[in-house]
Amino acid sequence: MRLATWNVNSVRSRVGRVVDWLTREDVDVLAMQEIKCTEAQFPFAEFEDAGYRVVLHGLNQWNGVAIASRYELDDVAMQFDGQPGFLKGAEGPDQPIEARAIGATTNGIRVWSIYAPNGRALGDPHYDYKLDWFAALQGSMTEWMASNADTPLMVAGDYNVAPLPEDVGDPTIIEGVSTHVSPPEREAFQALQAAGLADVVRPLIPEGYTYWDYKQLRFPRNEGMRIDFVLGSKPFADRVTGAAIHRDERKGDAPSDHVPVTVDIDTELEDDDRPMIF
DNA sequence: ATGACATCCATAGGATGA
Numbered sequence: 001m002r003l004a005t006w007n008v009n010s011v012r013s014r015v016g017r018v019v020d021w022l023t024r025e026d027v028d029v030l031a032m033q034e035i036k037c038t039e040a041q042f043p044f045a046e047f048e049d050a051g052y053r054v055v056l057h058g059l060n061q062w063n064g065v066a067i068a069s070r071y072e073l074d075d076v077a078m079q080f081d082g083q084p085g086f087l088k089g090a091e092g093p094d095q096p097i098e099a100r101a102i103g104a105t106t107n108g109i110r111v112w113s114i115y116a117p118n119g120r121a122l123g124d125p126h127y128d129y130k131l132d133w134f135a136a137l138q139g140s141m142t143e144w145m146a147s148n149a150d151t152p153l154m155v156a157g158d159y160n161v162a163p164l165p166e167d168v169g170d171p172t173i174i175e176g177v178s179t180h181v182s183p184p185e186r187e188a189f190q191a192l193q194a195a196g197l198a199d200v201v202r203p204l205i206p207e208g209y210t211y212w213d214y215k216q217l218r219f220p221r222n223e224g225m226r227i228d229f230v231l232g233s234k235p236f237a238d239r240v241t242g243a244a245i246h247r248d249e250r251k252g253d254a255p256s257d258h259v260p261v262t263v264d265i266d267t268e269l270e271d272d273d274r275p276m277i278f
Numbered sequence: 279a280t281g282a283c284a285t286c287c288a289t290a291g292g293a294t295g296a
Contacts, residue, residue: 060287062286062294170296225296254284
């Protein structure tokens with residue numbers, strides 16, 4: 001079984017590329033981020049014609065997350081427990097929850113597609129929101145794992161954190177100045193791992209970026225960042241048999257600024273047991 | 279080389295991204 005995560009940077013402007021890639025790479029489950037559309041605007045037909053059903057959380061033109069799967073999608077959750085909200089210029093506890101997380105169970109795997117807040121600048125309210133958001137994600141997933149110890153859990157997406165120095169090749173990202181590399185952000189990412197969510201890609205693919213800015217020839221110069229990750233609980237991580245960063249998806253016409261990351265896991269289900277949609 | 283990013287929406291310029 002092959003699972004993937006991809007910040008697509010607008011699913012409407014890239015649906016052809018996304019579905020072609022899913023088919024070509026024989027992907028069973030895709031966690032998407034930055035779909036940038038509402039449910040009414042989502043291009044369901046292209047996914048369904050390729051054999052995928054889709055659940056999504058999209059409130060407006062910002063953010064937006066989705067899960068596409070060849071299997072049924074059950075127990076859909078549009079946010080995690082304790083997820084904080086944000087509204088620029090507003091303060092306090094009543095800020096709206098953004099479309100940055102969706103969870104569903106598919107083929108026995110609990111899958112979350114997450115899009116962490118950017119942070120914008122050190123000291124910006126959005127930066128505090130980002131740290132609060134990670135703390136709540138950790139709390140929610142920790143609680144879930146405690147009561148679902150045997151169910152594989154995948155938390156995949158755009159974490160907007162470059163955990164290690166070698167994850168940063170963009171010269172505009174400077175430690176001590178920029179978001180994505182500050183100690184609190186990196187500690188938040190490490191804390192997820194300490195809580196039992198392992199980065200299942202790093203051991204297999206130790207090098208490589210997942211994002212390159214559109215500006216300043218960042219991709220031709222290979223000045224990117226590694227900020228997209230697949231984390232998994234022990235029952236998930238124990239089943240991982242392979243992983244890949246699909247760098248070629250940054251090439252060609254109208255690419256996203258992020259590339260997809262895939263993880264292969266051993267599954268007891270045979271292909272014959274897959275529910276056929278069409 | 280005075281530029282050489284791309285998405286969205288109140289289709290013009292602002293917000294957002296990282």
